[in-house]
Amino acid sequence: MVDDLRSEDGLGGFAGPHHRPLRRSDKGHKVLADREVPLGHQENEQRVLAPAVHQWLDGELPEASVRKGMTARDVEFWKNLGGEIDRRRRVHTPTHLEARIMEALPQTVPALITPRYQREFVITPAAAVGAAAALIILSSVATAAVMFASR
Numbered sequence: 001m002v003d004d005l006r007s008e009d010g011l012g013g014f015a016g017p018h019h020r021p022l023r024r025s026d027k028g029h030k031v032l033a034d035r036e037v038p039l040g041h042q043e044n045e046q047r048v049l050a051p052a053v054h055q056w057l058d059g060e061l062p063e064a065s066v067r068k069g070m071t072a073r074d075v076e077f078w079k080n081l082g083g084e085i086d087r088r089r090r091v092h093t094p095t096h097l098e099a100r101i102m103e104a105l106p107q108t109v110p111a112l113i114t115p116r117y118q119r120e121f122v123i124t125p126a127a128a129v130g131a132a133a134a135l136i137i138l139s140s141v142a143t144a145a146v147m148f149a150s151r
Contacts (some may be wrong), residue, residue, distance in 0.1 A: 049074055 033147040053074045067075050093101075128138075 053078070 048073050052061060052066050053071050055061040056063060056075065057078060063075065
């Protein structure tokens with residue numbers, strides 16, 4: 001069995017006997033990008049709240065006048081959102097968890113980390129040997145190029 005790890009755009013670079021043909025539906029759906037996740041419920045492209053819903057959110061209209069027709073779903077959404085916000089405002093961290101967090105914090109002020117340009121420059125012997133070898137190779141290549149060009 002061959003695992004086809006290529007994307008479905010046919011540009012995987014492996015055109016062979018195990019290539020699966022692309023399945024295209026004739027339903028007129030747009031082709032999704034490689035990592036695009038389709039949403040279960042797709043709204044209109046530029047969905048805008050009705051002015052009545054804005055007025056209700058601002059407190060200018062009563063809820064009963066906005067809960068009719070197309071705006072009922074928007075009113076329900078904003079009411080659920082308000083309820084969820086109120087529930088989350090009342091949530092408090094348990095005292096044992098708060099104590100563990102405070103216990104994990106350092107008791108002293110952290111030392112100031114010195115900037116890179118003020119630190120001592122330290123080079124290991126292996127890095128020194130590597131840098132020297134690179135300089136020797138670079139100089140020999142440059143010398144060979146100059147000698148070749150002077151012929």
